[in-house]
Amino acid sequence: MKHMVNRYFKVWLAFFRNTLSRDMEYKTNFIFEIFIDFIYYGSLFFFFKVIFQFIDQLGDFNQDAVIIFLVTMYIADSLYVFLLGGNVFNINNNIKSGDLDFILLKPINSQFFISCRYVNTHTLISILILSVLLIKLTYSYHDNSFLIINYIFFIPSLIFGMFIFYSFEFIIASLSFWFRNFSYAGWLAGELIKYSRRPDSIYKKWFRNILFTIFPMAMICSVPSRILIFGVNIKLFFLQIFISILFLWITTLIWRRGLLRYESASS
């Protein structure tokens, strides 16, 4: 087991090195990508600033809490894009170009390979800046105190949230095995993921329950940010872990079925 983890980690490191070396070739693009991230983050921030002209509290999130939520969301987003995001919606292209064939011929888990192949190195910078910002914000939110326990639970919660994000996008992207011209998969995923990008407290109770269970969008950013804002909620934390593992397992099922279909249809 340890040997396998070691091997996959070495392969991932090779992915990282290769992508970094390629990205360094295109310096302007690297900077532009960071620029795009901040435009996107800025526009969401602006959106909530306008909202807060009319209201001081969105459910149990006040303005400062909403900002912490937003920065958590940016970090979750960047982390996802760093490790997995760039690859998931390339699945459609990989199928069309025949690249998938090469991946399937390697003695390595094909889902891992196709999901981790390209690392979005520029997000490291965003993650760094945003993490520092987040620490500052939570520090002042809790009246200038460090609640270490929050950070300890926050990090795994962020990672499990990322897995849920990944599972969702991956499931949607895998639909391209069944719908050949599924170039709009990214758009569909984007619209669904939007539900995770607003504090869960804006939604009506019945919908919130859905967002914490079968359509677990609230599990992606709300749960980790709630840990930082309101402290650890053990029940919620374990629910998040359970759902994240469940959805990851579903992705493996769908991937396998998708490959079966690919093998009977490709020419």
Added chain:
Amino acid sequence: MYKYLSILRINWIQALEYRGNAYIGLFAIISGLFIEYQIWSLIFDSKNMATIVIEGSTDGYNFNQLIVFIFLSIIVGQLKSSWMTSSQMIVEIRQGLINKYLIRPISYFWYNFMMFIGVNSIYYIVYTLLLLLFIFIYPDMLFQNNFSIIGFFITLIISIYISYCIYFIMACFAFWFGEVRSIVVAYNLGMLMISGQYMPIRLFPKEVLNILQWTPIPYLVDFPVSIATGLVLITNSIDKIILSLFWCVVLTALSKIIYNFGIRQYEAYGQ
């Protein structure tokens, strides 16, 4: 003239291949509206507001009016957007494929415009049906004033044209820089917010609104939607229409100038 129509026709046929896009577009409208609905009903309920202060209305807007405004904003916002045509133009410039237009008696600007319209045509049809359905269910919410239908139609066309010119200008930078695609992505992301697609610009802080008045941005989403909802009367807005047409002229001229510079650059260096 016929050559441009035939380009349009080919793009309609291609657009039908991408019917999935239209379904997602519809879903995006309804889903997006659902989220906005949640936010605004929370705001209205918790503050016990009956109306919200909105620029241009003396009485303010009640909840239903605001939601309808946002609904139409999302639709108009999508109609003016494009991902495909600008990406394609950038690729054509970077890979030297633009040659095939240079040797034909065809204007690249108008050719691309036909592509733009053609590719989006499926949305025009589907969203029109959606609007008609809405008007059928809620006949009193839109187009209550004289000439508002034709006013909406005219301002919508202007909005699409202005939007196209902006995309064209951005894509022209591909003559000089490699990764112009990032600029287009940044523009699309930024525009989602700043053009009023999800948050009416009339709710923005006054300082921001004042700056926007100096740009063509209010004519992209806000102007057509305001006319349709009756917030602005077309008969009182002749000056605004003239101003929007002025923007059309300016942006067209700018497009052609930048394109000519770019072509000269292109021809001098190959690609």
Added chain:
Amino acid sequence: MFIQVKNISKSFKIFKRKAGLKSAFKSFLKREYHLFHALKNINLNINEGEIIGILGENGAGKTTLIKLMVGLLHPNSGEISINGYNPWDRDHNFLQNISVVMGQKNQLWWDIPASESFLLNKHIYNLDDKAYDYTLNELVDYLDVRDKIDVQVRRLSLGERMKMEIIAALLHRPKIILLDEPTLGLDVISQSKIREFVKYYNIKHNTTFIITSHYTRDIQEMCERVFVLNKGNPIYDGNFNKLIKNINPKRRLIFEFIKSPNQKFIQNLSCKYHFTINNKVLTAILEESDLQALLNSLLKKYSASNISFEDLPVDDTMATFFKNPNQYIK
């Protein structure tokens, strides 16, 4: 039997649509399919260490057969066994021992040096440092690309890129390697180098090579045995040279006269044999026996400054064959 292909058949659904706006709308509502039979009842047994060519025109089913053999496709009927494994189970032990190089597709990363892609493969195939270094050096030296492995792949010529693809495919010392159109688009020197390499490697490591090509030259130089497909049907499995002889036992004779020949003599000869004569050079394309008889007739009366026999270009021969294969296969 190392590789066993038994009664394999494969069909695909092809979506059809006519041109025009009306048909576009129709397809919006309903899609029409028809079935395309890519392979019909293929049987093939390959021993370890063989170099076998799979020959056929475009659309004959070569790539489909390769994909079935490596498990990228499921057949509609039949079985395949490779070294005891069922390819589409995609057992990692099976994958560790095969390799595929596709002429038109790159698996190397475009913007970085090939050496980086090699390192990635090293980790994927779990190769230890010593074995990796040894194999890499062996391949790089034989293919003479040492000064190119640290150059970005996009900056390499097509021939160099192909060599890098082959190196990447052989780093893990697979037992079976499938080459799909390996010399497509390459210049003559690169083509020749690749062919030599395949023969050398096969002898040195007893690796089984399965090569598809529509260049008959590839098959001729590299493979003794050839498996011919025509429109999904297997039509020949055996020695390549024998096939060529069956198809067109004609060869070319070039006879250069020292003195200009007598017109009457030439006229008489032309009644019996078909040939062309230009200045003092006579060229005839005839079956072996006729060629010998013609030569004898010529030598009885005239001396030659030069006589040569040539085989006809194999490509022409194969083109003739594919026009009507049944004519040549008994």
